[in-house]
Amino acid sequence: MKKIYLIALIFTALNVKGQGLPGLGAGTTPNNKPILHGKNWVAITGKPLGATAGASIFQQGGNAVDAACAMIAATSTMWDVLSWGGETQALIYHPIEKKVIAINALGYAPSGATVDFYKSQGMDYPPQFGPLAATTPGTPGGIMTMLAEYGTMSLEQILKPSMELAKGYPIEAQTANAMEAQKARIKGWPYSKKIFLPHLGEEREAPSPGEIFVQEDLYQTLSKLVEAEKEALAAGKSRKEAIYAAYDRFYKGDIAKEIVRGTREQGGLFTEEDLANWTVKIEEPLHVNYKGIDVYKLQEWTQGPALLQSLNILENFDLKSMGYNSANYIHTVYQAMNLAFADRDFYYGDPAFVDSPMEGLLSKEYAKERAKLIGDVNDPTITAGDPYPFQGETNPYLDILNKNKASIAALDPSQFNSTLDEQFIADFQSGTTSVETADAEGWVVSVTPSGGWVPAVVAGNTGVGLSQRMQSFVLDENLNPYNLPEPGKRPRVTLTPSLAMKDGKPMLAFAVQGGDSQDQNLLQLFLNIVEFDMDVQEATEAANFNSYQMQSSFGDHEVRPGAMVLRKDTPDWINKELSRKGYKLELWNKTSGPLNAIWFDWKHGSFWGGSSDYGDDYGIAW
Template identity: 70%
Template sequence: MKQSLTLSWLLAVAFFAHSQSFNNLPVNTQKPPLHGRHWMAITGKPLAATAGAMIFTKGGNAVDASCAMLAATCTMWDVLSWGGETQALIYNPKTKKVIAINALGVAPTGATPEFFKGKGMKYPPEYGPLAAVTPGTPGGLMVMLAEFGTMSLKEVLAPAMQMAEGYPIEAQTANSIERGKEQIKQWKYSTKVFLPHLGEKREAPNAGEIFVQKDLLETLKKLVEAEQEALKKGKNRKEAIYAAYDRFYKGDIAKEFARGCQEQGGLITEQDLANWKVKIEEPLMTTYKGIEVYKLQQWTQGPAMLQTLNILENFDLKSMGYNSTRYIHTLYQAMNLAFADRDFYYGDPAFPPDEPIKGLLSKEYAKERAKLINPDRNDPNAKPGDPYPFEGKTNPYLTLLEKWGTAHLHKPTSQNPLDENFLEEFAAGTTSVEAADKEGWVVSITPSGGWVPACIAGNTGIGMSQRMQSFVLDEKENPFNVVAPGKRPRVTLTPSMALKDGKPFLSFAKQAGDEQDQLLIQFFLNMVEFNMTVQEACEAPSFKTYQMYSSFGKHEKAVGSLTLNSEMPAWIRKELSRMGYKITYQDRTSGPINAIYFDWENGSFWGGSSNHGEDYGIGW
């Protein structure tokens, strides 16, 4: 089977290079596509997809189901937990508009550049209580459910609560806990939850062992109790859910969360929790060949995908051929330019200075950026541009731009061009949630934060976020993303949605830190330019660039580094090497991407999920 697939992809690459079309090419995907007429539920864990299916079968809509999947993935510590952050796009069939959900936490009281520099840090830490912004996922889930769902919090949390009572933990998470156990032992509340075999050779749970989370279960019970008590007092469904929201952020749960955080050296206060609010926002949008593509605002990296698509509209990608040398080079260069802008100009729009997002997303600015692409060589010095003139303003940061981009370069060796720590920081994982129903609701979520090894806040059972590390401490790196109390960091998390002819066309997202938008672009182009099915597009070999600053750890970048699929033909490898690329290889470079395609001709959904990890779904 493996030899057959290898031959299939080699033939596919050769075919694209010559015929420049994916039409009529038979490709045997490793996972079959999902099909459904009534609903579709896809996420990072099979058990969590089942949770979504359970809600659908009880009559819930796509928002209800996506909230159940989100709750389940958080309970499974699928490289995220309840104390992390949630970012979502929702298509509302009643208004025929896409809505953005901003449930990212903020830096707590006392989180200033001077505080972290005083501790000898170049950036906020990667792990522990000082890495935490306020928890966003509980609020995000409850706001989505209250505003756009149909079911009660009790119904939607039921699968997650059953799992908190005990579920058979999978090997991936169990082994991750074992690998991180020395760090986990620094925090007593984490030790209590994660290491049931303390003192034995293996202290983490074994694969298949029933993993019990009593404290988390009590926290979830408190949320349901608050909702049910409000209903008994005559409150409606929406008001009752907000009563649970208030208990989390202003009641006894908040009190214990703040106490547990501060006991372990963190900064989050009860007032920080009470002041934080979920934001329902307008998403950003651009068009690519008439297709509307939606992303969250510039507090995420999402607009970089929109910028890249604007640049790529100036090239005939289809004529280059799928994954040809010219195609890979053009995408790589376009992404470098967009991500350089991301690294310097993106930040929380609620805080000054105002990001020049209008200029960054203008088609005219993209044309000027496209002119910078050298067709024959990689540009190792790609820098942010000047979008201010494209919105009628003067750039106040020209002096900073002149000196930008010389720090934090990853220093590869001939034996190890990309070391393990760099790759781990660059592609820090999360998950994604995709859901759609026959009424027209569509949901795309990229939640994250509080991954293993997580510091649990007191007796809440909730792992705290690690998102503080995405801030910078020096405006020379990014004047829009300097840490400040109450401010959201610029994050990598970036759900996606596309509309065609005024109707949903694609809902798609992926995990893995700074990799997200660069692989989502390739997935999108696989379908739009090369006519792949959604499953083919999810599995198709992608390439990766590291010529942008990592949003994690040491915030390094690796100039000219390019990861190709190991099945890439030798002649393309040689051509790219001559163009100045430092090439590494991976067997699977497809994601994991999760996606739903809307087949309006047949009135059905197609679901796709990469052949990379446990992601998959269920349709009906």
């Protein structure tokens, strides 16, 4: 018995995968869930029924884009922390063109949504909930654009699973209990109340777990989309044209009219022109190279570039020699994230409206300068840097930047709030879901659809729950002069799918839910694989740490300098060393949202799927 205990101690100290102990990975116990091995395809998402929808599309001969569209539709129907009125953003690897494509299907601010309007309502930030929190619906357009441009199947085929779910499915405890917990707010919105609270007047007014949950209005809306597609096909239109006919019915036809009517009835700002003028954008993603690996993220209307900035900063350190989740490693990565997120908080915004300094922010030279700021202890006064000189320009907001630095520097350290109260955590880690698919033809899709989570305002008799993404804007230019609301502008969001390429081939597709913690968790998953040789399932289950030293993108956009969450099994000596470095620690059983990833085994021509043991996320491979 003593020998076994000694071996365990030696393994813990080594923190390196292998070392003659098969089946164990760096810093982890044996996996709680198996690796998903597939030769033909793999589908991973936030709910088992959502993964089953993707599997059914693959079994019918669809590609990874077809399957991803069906999975987004299914999870939206299941209110898996999103709804049909939310937003969809994706990275797609196109195997024929051999390039990564970015999909921007984030809704924008409606007419009248300005800084002055929200301030006139007595608000410091746009609200978290209700009709004034809603951007225009993006997910329907995202699904239909992805399907039309890169899929192979009809809209009817990929909507079939979600239409069956809308007719009635056994609801999960997570969603049903969220409806019950939020029923006081839900009762303020008549169309939401009709759907979410089928047992009004009873002790439990929401559905019970396992109860068949029916959404007749949503079924009728989806049926109208299929009807529009069929009519276009009957008129001789192509598959692609027919899908876009359904798109037009949603954004310009009778569905749009009812969305606008129902939203305005409840106090929202939508106009028919807002929906008609909104379009999905097919964009070039941003990327950096980390030790020979090209990592791709969406543009600065998301927080994704913060992961790229973190990698650039961390290239200046020998992470592997520090050891997985050693005190020095955790401190270094935490500080790199703080530096990158400070830039996110000040500079990121919708590139259609503002010119964020992305060339400078993603330059290796700027990263080297930022890396020099990492000392031996936590710095709670870190603020945004000045990347403009690194792209040969002068910072137009240097006065605001310097004022912010002076204000923070003048604070007494005792004034920093590092307490992680329940509401702050709920806001900071506000959920979404993720969808990861890949097929033998080479198509790869990584998506983090979101918005319209419970409690959502439902837009009239459409069954479409509206996004709450307006809350990610700020109303004070001192916080971020690039992210102030105006009609037609997209807020800077947390949603952040990821793709990594090596030697011109897909290496890793990965995403996670969890608000502002997403790119923190994804950065660590990537480093787990690249620096510490974990397999994809080990990497999804491995212990994460989380920083809260950045503005929350939700609620009151608060900051908690020095606050850190570690997993409960972190050794005491590491906790003590981190405390010495100035961190205020909290220990949790699980320290990330549900991480989902696909690793590509080019040696054997197969897929390895990983889905963490947090929550209901699930995958199927074949």
